[in-house]
Amino acid sequence: MKRSVDLSEISDGRLYRSSDLVKLDTGGCTGCSACCHQMESTIVLDPYDVWRMYTMRAMTLEDLLDGHASLTVVDGLVLPVLSMTGEYEACTFLDGNGRCSIHDARPGICRLFPLGRIYEGGDFRYFLQTKECGRGKAKVRIRRWLDTPDLPLYEKYILDWHGFLEQMEHLLSEEDDTLRKAACIYILQVFYRVRWDPEREFYPQYHERMDAARSHFGFA
Numbered sequence: 399m400k401r402s403v404d405l406s407e408i409s410d411g412r413l414y415r416s417s418d419l420v421k422l423d424t425g426g427c428t429g430c431s432a433c434c435h436q437m438e439s440t441i442v443l444d445p446y447d448v449w450r451m452y453t454m455r456a457m458t459l460e461d462l463l464d465g466h467a468s469l470t471v472v473d474g475l476v477l478p479v480l481s482m483t484g485e486y487e488a489c490t491f492l493d494g495n496g497r498c499s500i501h502d503a504r505p506g507i508c509r510l511f512p513l514g515r516i517y518e519g520g521d522f523r524y525f526l527q528t529k530e531c532g533r534g535k536a537k538v539r540i541r542r543w544l545d546t547p548d549l550p551l552y553e554k555y556i557l558d559w560h561g562f563l564e565q566m567e568h569l570l571s572e573e574d575d576t577l578r579k580a581a582c583i584y585i586l587q588v589f590y591r592v593r594w595d596p597e598r599e600f601y602p603q604y605h606e607r608m609d610a611a612r613s614h615f616g617f618a
């Protein structure tokens with residue numbers, strides 16, 4: 399999800415790579431679940447998140463949409479986002495002890511927080527959202543914080559997915575409602591609804607689907 403903000407107001411003003419040490423250590427988040435509440439529609443699920451929930455929790459997109467997530471317009475496309483529900487606007491995966499019940503399978507945005515990403519010139523860097531989390535005094539290497547296997551492959555995928563979404567946003571801004579709707583349905587179908595093969599790695603499957611999608615939309 400794109401945000402229009404002044405980085406100097408929300409961060410320490412520095413941009414990082416995954417090899418950098420950053421003041422991120424939240425002490426296991428003991429006694430805090432602030433970033434699992436009132437997140438509105440900001441925890442957008444990408445195909446890798448859905449693959450993880452399928453392979454690690456046997457939950458399909460339809461299962462997620464049955465109370466845990468909803469389809470929302472994000473930068474011109476319809477994508478699944480985690481729902482915040484109840485009096486305290488809490489994520490439905492938060493358990494009675496204020497802990498994440500799907501911690502090992504939690505979405506990429508949850509693994510990233512309180513870091514953010516800024517995209518520029520076909521690349522991205524990480525930044526620390528200093529206003530979003532009151533903890534984080536000891537330094538942790540970003541690659542460790544992200545808790546994501548095969549991080550170089552993941553970062554390549556993140557860049558590719560972001561680039562595709564940007565291409566789609568640009569393409570659809572010039573199309574009528576009927577074509578926009580058809581494109582949104584196609585993306586949801588190809589990247590979210592069609593089951594992933596749990597016997598195969600995610601990335602080759604993703605790139606096969608992405609090749610088909612780029613060809614479908616006439617991207618080089």
Ligand code: SF4
Binds near residue numbers: 512
């Ligand atoms: S706000 Fe910070 S300390 Fe609290 S749960 Fe989120 S990351 Fe952990």
Ligand code: SF4
Binds near residue numbers: 441
């Ligand atoms: S998935 Fe887990 S970490 Fe993410 S918002 Fe929900 S409870 Fe919090």
